[in-house]
Amino acid sequence: MANGSLITEELRKLIGVTLDTIVFKVEEGAIQRYGQAIGDPNPLYNDPDFARKTKYGRLIAPPGFTGWPVKVGRPTEKLFAFLVKAGAPPRILDGGIEFEFVEPIGAGDVLTATTKIAKVGERETRLGKTMFTTAEVTFVNQKGNVVLRSWATIIQF
Amino acid sequence: MAKQVCYEDVELGTEVTPLAKIATTRMLVQWAGASGDFNPLHYDEDFAKAMGVGAPIVHGALKRAWLGQLMTDWIGEDGRLKKLSCQYRGMDYPRKMKTMEEPRDGETWWCKGKVIKKYEEGGEHLVECEIWVENGKGDRTTPGSALVALPARKKK
Numbered sequence: 001m002a003n004g005s006l007i008t009e010e011l012r013k014l015i016g017v018t019l020d021t022i023v024f025k026v027e028e029g030a031i032q033r034y035g036q037a038i039g040d041p042n043p044l045y046n047d048p049d050f051a052r053k054t055k056y057g058r059l060i061a062p063p064g065f066t067g068w069p070v071k072v073g074r075p076t077e078k079l080f081a082f083l084v085k086a087g088a089p090p091r092i093l094d095g096g097i098e099f100e101f102v103e104p105i106g107a108g109d110v111l112t113a114t115t116k117i118a119k120v121g122e123r124e125t126r127l128g129k130t131m132f133t134t135a136e137v138t139f140v141n142q143k144g145n146v147v148l149r150s151w152a153t154i155i156q157f
Numbered sequence: 158m159a160k161q162v163c164y165e166d167v168e169l170g171t172e173v174t175p176l177a178k179i180a181t182t183r184m185l186v187q188w189a190g191a192s193g194d195f196n197p198l199h200y201d202e203d204f205a206k207a208m209g210v211g212a213p214i215v216h217g218a219l220k221r222a223w224l225g226q227l228m229t230d231w232i233g234e235d236g237r238l239k240k241l242s243c244q245y246r247g248m249d250y251p252r253k254m255k256t257m258e259e260p261r262d263g264e265t266w267w268c269k270g271k272v273i274k275k276y277e278e279g280g281e282h283l284v285e286c287e288i289w290v291e292n293g294k295g296d297r298t299t300p301g302s303a304l305v306a307l308p309a310r311k312k313k
Contacts, residue, residue, distance in 0.1 A: 030191075033190065033191040034191045034192065034222075036187070036191070037184070037187045037188045037190070037191035037192065037219075037222075038188075038219070038222040038223065038225070038226055039178065039184070039223075039226075040222075040226045040229075042226075042229065042230075062222065062225055062226070062229075063222075063225035063228075063229065063238055063241055064218070064221055064222055064225050064241070093245070094217050094218070094245055095244060095245060096217070096221075096242065096243055096244035096245050096301070097218075097221065097242065097243070098240065098241070098242035099240060099241045099242065100239070100240050101237075101238055101239055101240070101241070153244070
């Protein structure tokens with residue numbers, strides 16, 4: 001640990017590396033439960049008959065719907081374990097996220113989510129020496145189109 | 158159904174129609190199930206204390222989802238949400254339940270936003286907004302930004 005840096009040689013080597021790829025189907029019920037949990041009555045998330053008559057033709061996923069179906073593969077936990085194993089500090093906070101919505105995601109779509117570490121940095125915060133990792137996840141649908149990109153910030157201290 | 162907001166209707170400083178939310182312990186359980194986030198930080202008093210946050214806290218991703226609703230409600234059927242980002246800066250604590258359905262008295266959260274930029278690019282009419290979730294004390298615990306494409310009125 002030269003100069004007391006949190007970023008080990010192993011961590012540096014992870015930048016740009018694809019860590020995990022999972023494939024999952026977007027279920028109608030998962031969309032409905034997600035919409036209800038937000039408290040969003042939008043019929044595009046709740047009412048399949050309504051949604052069928054719209055330009056989307058099916059229930060669509062609320063923005064940021066990458067939770068439950070993706071979590072089945074537990075990529076977040078895997079990613080944390082991976083980072084800690086590579087020498088990152090063990091205490092973890094979710095720092096935030098950025099989404100780029102490219103195309104609608106709808107019920108029945110089969111998505112492939114690929115995770116890679118885009119960036120690792122560190123600075124002094126009120127938590128002490130703190131490491132910031134940006135995990136980039138790209139979601140591609142069954143037609144091969146990128147539908148969503150996200151960049152999550154993982155805070156470790 | 159609210160009237161469709163168009164590109165010409167917004168100026169710098171125009172407010173996004175605010176959205177009120179009340180986080181409850183019940184809602185956090187529902188969110189955990191729907192999102193798949195089963196971190197005990199959001200439902201286990203002792204665990205939350207041991208983690209140094211005092212008591213179970215509202216999921217950052219739930220507040221993010223509220224901000225998603227803030228924007229999709231505002232832009233209506235013909236608007237398109239292109240980007241959304243937020244940072245989880247402050248802790249929020251859910252209201253406890255008085256009955257099965259009804260929360261105890263306590264704070265209400267407001268999702269708010271305002272237009273900070275508008276421009277045309279690639280044939281789209283784009284509007285950038287500063288957005289945030291504000292707690293009962295007026296602290297912005299979840300600041301962020303959104304980029305939307307709005308329909309333009311047809312030229313006469």
